[in-house]
Amino acid sequence: MKKHNFSAGPCILPQEVLLKASEAVIDFNNSGLSLIEISHRSKPFIEVMDTATALALELLGLEGKGYKALFLQGGASTQFLMTAYNLLETKAGYLNTGTWAAKSLKEAKLFGEVVEVASSKDANYNYIPKGYSVPSDLDYFHCTSNNTIFGTQIKDFPTSPVPMVCDMSSDIFSRTLDFSKFDLIYAGAQKNMGPAGTTLVVIKEDLLGKVTRAIPSMLDYKNFIEKESMFNTPPVFAVYTSMLTLQWLKDLGGIAEIEKENNKKAKLIYSEIDLNPLFKGFAATEDRSTMNATFNLVDDKLKDTFDEMAKEAGMNGINGHRSVGGYRASMYNALPYTSVAALVEVMSELERKA
């Protein structure tokens, strides 16, 4: 039985992407060689890298605006330190909206003064702080667009007088935004883009070259810009599969189209959470993420019954993160509406039974 895959990441990818990626591992474009046994400096792979980076910029509407797209290794967590290494000369501001935001802030402290511009830690990160303003004496302002663990999402980004850096790991390519508001965007591939093992960095070139410290080669964005993500051997399979997913998204109609689907899925699950008396949502209503819906049972005694029913119905990955408990349904781009409908059906069934 094919499962309903609500995993928070690594997570569901389009079936046609999996098929093509699987095929390429045996024979890449009828070359008689596997994708993973050819040189990354060969023409066919350079074409993959060029296509992937071009698609990323095109989908984000950032072509011809001074941005470069890079595929790096190390996960989004490496970006926590790379952003600071490359950009933090004196002082940076961080918006603390969850576990990942807090980790990015912690790394930055190794490189300079860090101001927590606002935080929702007081309420276990169940909301997005509002009404703060970004100081103008910062090297940059860092925020996290979507808080994977807590299920909150920034709907209105602040107007920032300083360059804005954003960790979009868990909602990139899921909704239309004016991406040109950001000077550096990064995202681990393993939610909306591909397998774990590569991280997309989209960076405005004029942001670089302003810190005085020496930067190790592998942490210096400039080296990867100059060598078009091939400063060293790139993670070939992860980049190729990301390229396939970006192509799939483009063929679907791009971000604007997938956003409609994502909104429908979110509406369906949140309606059930609200209407069904057995469940309550975790995140503040106006800050609810379209990617990760977090919710709890009102009465924990129903847990075993619900878990059993969900398992029977083929649900995978709906357990909440330990810092929130309860449930988390991650509904990334590739998750079909029918999977959300199936989960909602189990929730309704519990109500009918209980």
Next chain:
Amino acid sequence: MKKHNFSAGPCILPQEVLLKASEAVIDFNNSGLSLIEISHRSKPFIEVMDTATALALELLGLEGKGYKALFLQGGASTQFLMTAYNLLETKAGYLNTGTWAAKSLKEAKLFGEVVEVASSKDANYNYIPKGYSVPSDLDYFHCTSNNTIFGTQIKDFPTSPVPMVCDMSSDIFSRTLDFSKFDLIYAGAQKNMGPAGTTLVVIKEDLLGKVTRAIPSMLDYKNFIEKESMFNTPPVFAVYTSMLTLQWLKDLGGIAEIEKENNKKAKLIYSEIDLNPLFKGFAATEDRSTMNATFNLVDDKLKDTFDEMAKEAGMNGINGHRSVGGYRASMYNALPYTSVAALVEVMSELERKA
């Protein structure tokens, strides 16, 4: 036509590994889910990681000797800086035997004093320096076991009075060595182990905790030891495929068995290089690598003819690196003897024709 794949890395992998990896991208162990869409914290993936790290230690004969095996991201190039970040307090010594060795030395200079213990740069790295001794006032001594670009290989490692760190990217698992002579071994997967996208680090735990600088979380070996390579999301596909290759090697009989094959392949190609008057070897005879055979045509006018014949015969990836020119036949563990025989046949054919 299946090619003869002499690519220097990424490079040939065992056919059965490619088949299993391809299958797992569609359906992992009949779970109904792809390997790349399940949580890395799920039991099936934790098992993959545990198996891969255990196999690495077992094959190297380092079980129960205080070592940990880690699968990281960032390539061997990230190890150039991570080794120094974690180990270099005052002074380190480097053996400069090639491009990669020189790069590792360059990164270390950002973190402390660096002594070039010996170098073969004077002869474009065509030999391995000998007769040097490793100073005893170093934090560690760093060497490169096999010089991928130049085709030289250290046959006798020095006795080192300080911890020994070795970049074994291009010959790990290819020959028996007393691996317990080393305190830290690292190797990008993309030669003898798997696809690009993960790096094996084998580290003696008591080596750590001796530098005073603060280490960013993602560069701190301790975090990855503590979280068993899962400090953040690991490169799932690359680790899985590496596990398959290590299992393949174990089933073959381990390093001692593959070493016999590698010696046979090396003997075959070097005999041809020596006996065929049209070719000459690049590396000093006693330092010749069993992994990368570098050679040139005596008369460059035969280049087009030879290249055409090699192409006809299905040879892939035999062009030399630009810093050496000529040819490089990389003969990693998964390359069959028959591929070397086929290349030698083309070389003989050229002699018969010319």
